[in-house]
Amino acid sequence: MQKGYFCLVLHSHLPFVRHPEYEDFLEEDWLYEAITETYIPLIWVYEKLLEDKVDFRVTMSLSPTLISMLTDGLLQARYLKHLNKLIELAHKEVERTRWQPEFQSLAITYLNNFCRARETFERFKRNLTLAFKNIQDAGKLEIITCAATHGYFPLMEVCPESIRAQTKVAVNQYERVFGRKPQGIWLPECGYVPGSDEILKEVGLRYFFTDSHGVLHGTPRPKYGVFAPVYCKKTGIACFGRDLESSKQVWSSVEGYPGDHDYREFYRDIGFDLDYEYIKPYIHPDGVRINTGIKYYRITGSENKQPYNFEAAREKAASHAGNFMFNRERQIEYLFDFMKRKPIIVSPYDAELFGHWWYEGPMWLDFLFRKFAFDQNIIKMITPSEYLFENPRNQAITPSLSSWGWKGYSEIWLQGPNDWIYRHLHEASFKMTELAKSFPSADGLLRRALNQALRELLLAQSSDWAFILSTGTHTSYAIKRTKDHLLRFLRLYEDVKANSIDIQWLADVESKDNLFPDLDYRLHQ
Amino acid sequence: MxxxxxxxxxxxxxxxxxxxxxxxxxxxxxxxxxxxxxxxxxAKKETAKPKEEILGTQETIVRKTKFYTGQITKAVRMMPQELPIGYGVNRIIIQVRDPRWIHSYWEVTSDTWNRLRDELCDEFYKAKRVLRVYDVSYIVFDGSNANSFFDVEINDYSNNWYVDTQGPGKSWCVDLGLLLPGGRFITIVRSNTVTTPIEGPCWITDEEWMIPEEMFARLYGIGFGLGRSSPIGKAWQERIKRQLFSGALASPSSPMQKPKERKFWLVVNTELIVYGATEPDAAVFVQDKPIQLRPDGTFTLRFALPNGKQVIPVKAISADKEEERKITPIVNKETK
CATH class of the missing domain: 1.20.5 (Single alpha-helices involved in coiled-coils or other helix-helix interfaces)
Known part of the structure; x- marks a missing residue:
């Protein structure tokens, strides 16, 4: 007998990093690694499930910046170049490890996977959003949107116009790419501030997610805790709270599954391990060693790392999937008994956790989907839309300000190393609102300048920059991006006000920060 | 980098x-x-030249105009490298950091400071700069009806401040101002209003959605990962509990874990390079596997070299398959 629901949510996001002005740009690798290690392996999992006619459900956000990069011609070409280099290296590795069969079998697997990734990439004409669209159209995947550039809403409370622009730009892009309206949104960093749901309502979104305490600390007290969604008072937008127990099983780097000794060690990469002269063509052109993605060791549990074994890792992933499902079954049975209503367990994760950080993650997901479909009948996998259709009656409360960041609120994005950015970000927001008001219907060059001003503002608002600043390491790029976009914005503002737009400079900036081609500056109101 | x-x-x-x-x-x-x-x-050459026109000069001049949109008379503007220090406005903004702390930042123009200096004369220099933090929960604040307020003295050079409000679940508004020796407070600029979230579950319950206290406590615990079905060990649960009761909800948004700082260490690996040359059109086999020659007939192979004996027969066969040469290096590696 079915006693409850399980809703798996994967949040995929990378900030917009695209530097046509450089031949090779280190931070662009964030995208390339995520494509090879997460997005393509996830597509493989979904496609195989479809092929095997396994009924599964997954909810996935694709952030608008990620969609912009996945559909960008330059980055697509660069990814292919990156992948070809990787394939070349894997060929060499197969040769080099000839006398070490335990490593050679790994090198061969990497080579095959990379070649298969290239085949997949080319099958979708380099545009991976099409792959996700297919799975959504097949009814198994619900793609949700995110804010345009992953701006963190609670720290935009003084400029709701920016929250509105972040949301509307995202929804417009979603409709263009997926040919339908998004039902839900992943609030960046799971950051919710009461009142922002009014903007979600304006654009026709029906639900979002918060961390556990967003619902648990809501007013009035939520009867079912996080095991039923709540509607926001006034707006009626549904809010699903995260279940921490299931989250920790995967998230925790100490007790969670990814730390298992049979799983692949993230920090032992041949980019660092092998002879410098040999590896040089495959690391950064500057000569700095970086990860290549070819890793031969398992976590092991001691300093003396043992060679990785695909078969052992696969078996462990299967058993962990079994364990995860078993625990959800017990959790659901327990909750159902005293809630007298079918509970829903919502488990959101960063998509990049699967594959990139936890190499076996996609495999684990594959086992999990299959086990849920065939090995039990207590829990139904569901998307939020389906849940709301089946269970339309829910309590109305006001969720609490919250995020899923360190300490649960805004501290990670508002502390010593990054608090200086807000006086500039807010000022730019105020100025953008002023521009949108002063030019209710601009044309031609003026319109281009105004649109670009909004693009620059949005790019400066990415929560990723504040996050990187808070970590205190490799901050120069985050500082540069924050400043560059704000300075470009300020110049556009001045040029527009002075009616002296420099067309060449504008064209140059447009060609660099080229996301959201159909953007309309009037969305910032 | x-x-x-x-x-x-x-x-x-x-x-x-x-x-x-x-x-x-x-x-x-x-x-x-x-x-x-x-x-x-x-000199002679130069004077001779202008007389005959080089073929196509005129056409080039004319064609160029096709791509000419107007003389660029403006000097190329250099992009500033630094953000402005101020924007010439009087403003204070406050934001919620967590249930207890708010962050404030402000800007006051030099005109405003000068005006205050002129008006207050001597008193200006004796005044303290303070943030007056008003509790404006559940009211429409008009400047005089705050539930309560407290002052935070700030120094003359700061332009932002973290304020411990000690009060989760309340609304706050902040004035940046001068506190004169006589106790008079002069507001320079007033902030927006924010509301800090409550730190635990709300005490208000909904009649229609009532739940017994004890049951909610259980749901609350499970929601935070204290459920009895958790297989992930006591240690984690204890940690969550500690964090729960210290008010800190740790949920790492980045799973990155840095490798342990190692002390002194040494790693030694060996690789073997096998290289040679033959006729560019020959077929070459190393350990019976065909290899690719460079266009000049040379080749280089690189192998990770484990302990033990490696026999590496290298065989070349001429293009017409008439001739064959074989050389077999044998390598012994041991590690002590």
Whole structure:
């Protein structure tokens, strides 16, 4: 007998990093690694499930910046170049490890996977959003949107116009790419501030997610805790709270599954391990060693790392999937008994956790989907839309300000190393609102300048920059991006006000920060 | 790393600039030398030239106009590298950091400071700069009806401040102002209003959605990962509990874990390079596997070399398959 629901949510996001002005740009690798290690392996999992006619459900956000990069011609070409280099290296590795069969079998697997990734990439004409669209159209995947550039809403409370622009730009892009309206949104960093749901309502979104305490600390007290969604008072937008127990099983780097000794060690990469002269063509052109993605060791549990074994890792992933499902079954049975209503367990994760950080993650997901479909009948996998259709009656409360960041609120994005950015970000927001008001219907060059001003503002608002600043390491790029976009914005503002737009400079900036081609500056109101 | 790249780029572009500058400098010098030496000859050539027009010059001039949109008279504007220090406004903004703390930042123009200095004369220098933090929960604040307020003294040079409100679940508004020796407070600028979230579950329950206290406590615990079905060990649960009761909800948004700082260490690996050459059109086999030759007939192979004996027969067969050569290096590796 079915006693409850399980809703798996994967949040995929990378900030917009695209530097046509450089031949090779280190931070662009964030995208390339995520494509090879997460997005393509996830597509493989979904496609195989479809092929095997396994009924599964997954909810996935694709952030608008990620969609912009996945559909960008330059980055697509660069990814292919990156992948070809990787394939070349894997060929060499197969040769080099000839006398070490335990490593050679790994090198061969990497080579095959990379070649298969290239085949997949080319099958979708380099545009991976099409792959996700297919799975959504097949009814198994619900793609949700995110804010345009992953701006963190609670720290935009003084400029709701920016929250509105972040949301509307995202929804417009979603409709263009997926040919339908998004039902839900992943609030960046799971950051919710009461009142922002009014903007979600304006654009026709029906639900979002918060961390556990967003619902648990809501007013009035939520009867079912996080095991039923709540509607926001006034707006009626549904809010699903995260279940921490299931989250920790995967998230925790100490007790969670990814730390298992049979799983692949993230920090032992041949980019660092092998002879410098040999590896040089495959690391950064500057000569700095970086990860290549070819890793031969398992976590092991001691300093003396043992060679990785695909078969052992696969078996462990299967058993962990079994364990995860078993625990959800017990959790659901327990909750159902005293809630007298079918509970829903919502488990959101960063998509990049699967594959990139936890190499076996996609495999684990594959086992999990299959086990849920065939090995039990207590829990139904569901998307939020389906849940709301089946269970339309829910309590109305006001969720609490919250995020899923360190300490649960805004501290990670508002502390010593990054608090200086807000006086500039807010000022730019105020100025953008002023521009949108002063030019209710601009044309031609003026319109281009105004649109670009909004693009620059949005790019400066990415929560990723504040996050990187808070970590205190490799901050120069985050500082540069924050400043560059704000300075470009300020110049556009001045040029527009002075009616002296420099067309060449504008064209140059447009060609660099080229996301959201159909953007309309009037969305910032 | 980026900085390195940038610095390198900068030094390169500077070199280029220097180079081109020196080119420019050189030219006139060399010209003057040539003029000195061959003055007459060059002069003759130059005067002779204009008479005959080089073929296509005129066409090129005309064609160029097709791509000419107007003279660029404006000097190229340099992009500033730093953000402005201020925007010429009087403003204070406050934001919620967590249930207890709010962050405030402000800007006051020098005009405003000067006006205050003029108006207050001596008192200005004796006044303290303070943030007056008003509790404005459940009211429409008009400047005088706050539930309560407290002052935070700030120094003259700061432009932002974290304030411990001690009060989760309340609404706050902050004035930046001067507290005069006589106790009079002068507001310079007033902030927006924010509301801090409550720190635990709300005490208000909904009649229609009532739940017994004890049951909610259980749901609350499970929601935070204290459920009895958790297989992930006591240690984690204890940690969550500690964090729960200390008010800190740790949920790492990045799973990155840095490798342990190692003490002194040493890693030694060995690789073997096998290289050679033959006729470019020959077929070469190493340990019976065909290998690719470079266009000049050379080849290089690189192997990770484990302990033990490696027998590496290298065989070359001529293109017409008439001839064959075989050389077999044998390598013994041991590690002590």
């Amino acid at each position: 980026l900085r390195k790249i940038r610095e390198r780029l900068k030094s390169i572009s500077q070199k280029d600039k220097n180079a081109s500058l020196s080119d420019v400098n050189k030219k006139p010098v060399s010209k003057s030398i040539t003029e000195k030496l061959f003055g007459r000859k060059t």
